[in-house]
Amino acid sequence: MSPATVACPTCGRELEWASAPFRPFCSERCRLIDLGAWFSEQRAIPGEAAAAPEEAPPAPELPAKPPRR
Numbered sequence: 001m002s003p004a005t006v007a008c009p010t011c012g013r014e015l016e017w018a019s020a021p022f023r024p025f026c027s028e029r030c031r032l033i034d035l036g037a038w039f040s041e042q043r044a045i046p047g048e049a050a051a052a053p054e055e056a057p058p059a060p061e062l063p064a065k066p067p068r069r
């Protein structure tokens with residue numbers, strides 16, 4: 001069984017699946033908003049080779065321990 005109503009992924013408003021022309025969105029506007037968000041996310045992904053600041057602090061140097069016997 002499929003639900004008679006679905007929630008719009010963009011605004012969360014419930015709509016009737018059978019009579020929704022822009023399903024799964026409630027309207028064309030919500031559909032465009034979702035597509036726009038998707039494309040913007042795609043563009044927002046930079047190359048991973050971008051210089052990323054290393055926030056990890058340098059490991060403190062441990063004092064040399066003399067070998068014990």
Ligand SMILES: [Zn+2]
Pocket residue numbers: 008009010011012013025026027030
């Ligand atoms: Zn909507």
